[in-house]
Amino acid sequence: MTVEELAGKLGLSFEGNGAIEIEDAAPLDSATAGRLTFLGSPKFLDQALKSHAVLIAPAIYPRPESQTVIHSENPRAAFAHALALLYPPEPIRSSIHPTAILDPAAHIDPTAEIGPHVVIGPRTTIAANVRIGPNCTIASAVRIGENSRLYANVSIYERVTIGRNAIIHSGAVIGADGFGFAREPGGAYRKFPQVGTVEIGDDVEIGAQTCIDRAALGTTVIGDGVKLDNQIHIAHNCRIGRNVVIAAQTGLSGGIVVEDDAVIGGKVGIGDKARIERGAVLGSGCGVLTSKIVRAGEVVWGTPARPLKEYLEQLAVLSKLPETRKQLREIVKRLEALEERTPCS
Amino acid sequence: MTVEELAGKLGLSFEGNGAIEIEDAAPLDSATAGRLTFLGSPKFLDQALKSHAVLIAPAIYPRPESQTVIHSENPRAAFAHALALLYPPEPIRSSIHPTAILDPAAHIDPTAEIGPHVVIGPRTTIAANVRIGPNCTIASAVRIGENSRLYANVSIYERVTIGRNAIIHSGAVIGADGFGFAREPGGAYRKFPQVGTVEIGDDVEIGAQTCIDRAALGTTVIGDGVKLDNQIHIAHNCRIGRNVVIAAQTGLSGGIVVEDDAVIGGKVGIGDKARIERGAVLGSGCGVLTSKIVRAGEVVWGTPARPLKEYLEQLAVLSKLPETRKQLREIVKRLEALEERTPCS
């Protein structure tokens, strides 16, 4: 694809040599001539000025004469778009592999691609252009929306609903029982049956080995546009809003509400029934206590999670503590000296 | 099922209209007429008094005339029991799917249900009424006790023993090698062969993507009635007692002993050879140091884990630290003033 063709498909203008054939894409620091790269932040401007690669950058960028630049106010998003054009996904092969075991009462759209050794239960509906990778198991009464893709070895329990354009990576488990028990007088735990389900919106990506449990009663909800990294645990009855992003290894206990546009770092732990309001940001590794409310737009950090400013103050004070204790000892000495030389009143 | 029938099966008495047909179950705040709900805590009594649903609650509960109440001293446990009756699990279909690959030297009880694409190795014994979900792999010389259920995509390594009534969720891995190496003079790590095994008692539930490693030598033991949430890691040679509950994403290093009735929160990390005594409680996210002993019944929190009271005191003091430093500066000023106006002795 030439620069001119690419710019056209991106709906962007360019300056320089539109005939350059783009062979590949690379980060700014390793992109050579003929490759596509982008200016992710003004702080890399010096590096960009020296690059021989085709650059996606804002129009305000002062192009050296020899350089070819595609103009975008959001170079990272434009580069992402370009990558999708340069590396188109493998085309779907509408077919059902002969080793797949499909219940006669499953509804599989004829455009779908069902891989080897897939198992699909009764009353499950697979929509148009869905791809199910090898060795996936999809139980009964599941619904998977158009254009969704499940990689290999995904497990979907009964009655789960997944929207359109989902991407679900290997090892993910959707709809396993929530963790609920009632203790009996003898000390044994009796299972609290988990009879609810899971509903996942459109345009959701679910990372490798992430699990989303079904509700005890009712529904665990994942909103449109949510992006989940690897090895995340979402317990029963959580309700995650739209366009929420959660990084790897984070765990949500039961009944948590996360409102739209929240951003949750990696390795975060959130206690039962906490509420993360719209646009809040939870720093990586923080711990949010049970029933805690993190206010809209707030940025919290640490365990127990507290406003970033407060967390930083405490850290600073903490690092000065040995000095503080030294100061105290000095004060006591000065006090003693004073006490000695002060006449009794 | 009518209220009268349900109460009879639960062995409980009721007041009100025994002829009501129970259609469904729901939490107290969303249960409408004809549904079953329960009073989980006295603090929801006001809500309960207004409910039109069939209620499970203690007999001391002052029933409004229009309400139907099934009496139980432990409403949560009774509700769990009721759910199991209202939503009976799918009946077992005793059969071996034609795509399952069973070693001729495996012993499969004729009442068992073996799903599609299951692989079972030699000398493995599957007891009566066991269900093995699709795409599970069970290696050689494994024993799985009566009424146990493995969901899809579970992996069981050789020589693992699993008791009766187990529930094992998708993605779980039982019996993988423990993590043991000996460093060689050149710097390379030589694998310490993991030749032990895993023994799991009766009535154990194991969450999605949880893994329990085999012992290096000897046995990793999971006691009767243990309940493990999702994404838990239990390393080689741990010994977990009876009725221990562990929440999601917790990790146990090698050789840890957890005694009966301990309760371990989510995202807890426990160092090698620690000992968690009977009935101890580890707060979510806490970190227990190597070889540490948490005493019977103790409640610990934080990292390094310490008694809850101590943890809360430190938190309180920590939050007052900026104020403490301000106080110090003031003291120094007062000292200086005094030093100036005190005559030399």
Added chain:
Amino acid sequence: MTVEELAGKLGLSFEGNGAIEIEDAAPLDSATAGRLTFLGSPKFLDQALKSHAVLIAPAIYPRPESQTVIHSENPRAAFAHALALLYPPEPIRSSIHPTAILDPAAHIDPTAEIGPHVVIGPRTTIAANVRIGPNCTIASAVRIGENSRLYANVSIYERVTIGRNAIIHSGAVIGADGFGFAREPGGAYRKFPQVGTVEIGDDVEIGAQTCIDRAALGTTVIGDGVKLDNQIHIAHNCRIGRNVVIAAQTGLSGGIVVEDDAVIGGKVGIGDKARIERGAVLGSGCGVLTSKIVRAGEVVWGTPARPLKEYLEQLAVLSKLPETRKQLREIVKRLEALEERTPCS
């Protein structure tokens, strides 16, 4: 195997009765006569002196007359070696199971063992003596080197390269998409296509349910001799050096560099683009901030990770804080007393 035979195979000398038949191996505290054990640390010398088992220990060890000792300066490593001889792995059965689905354009060495229900994509190369366990899915253009072993239910995405002698446990996922998105003006996240790959060196062990993501652009690299425990997450574009050891449940964000010989504990979280220099040690549960450099050989602990000495000091000071506040109150009293009895100057 007799003591004499075993010592011969280990290339070690022995004292005592070389004709003893070794039946089994066990830890020092439970090894009985006829079993093999080892002296792991001088602190167990008393126990060793009383043991009836065959002992691997340094030659300096003062052997009681009745004892048989195989001499090694590194008893743990020698014992590991002995275990590998006493419990040889099941021999490979060169064969392709009839239920495996191999693309006609895959290259499978005739000595390889391909288990039931395995799926292998086009242009994938499986070298000599490789074993692929049941229900594994290996996508297109993957390369797996000689003598490597994949246990059941492993998922390998396209274009991943794995070296020789790899051991990959069940549930592992190699090559899933990195977690990269660009936010669009409307608030939706557009996927940043992950078009790079993963390269894994020789002699690497990868634990159950561990995942290693492919690079966004370029390569995620795992060096020779790296040992990864269970449930580890390694994000896109990380570069891990040789002989690095990482314990369970640790997570590495994107673009992290870990140099040779580093040792990383369990449940550690490392922020984007951090650099862990040669031989550094990260204590279990610590949190390393984005872009942080941990210097060669440094031992760090806590969150944010800091030198162990500093961490211990802060812990000590923290535990004295309530006392410090008491001291302050006393100082203020003494000050007031002084102020009262000091004449105005």
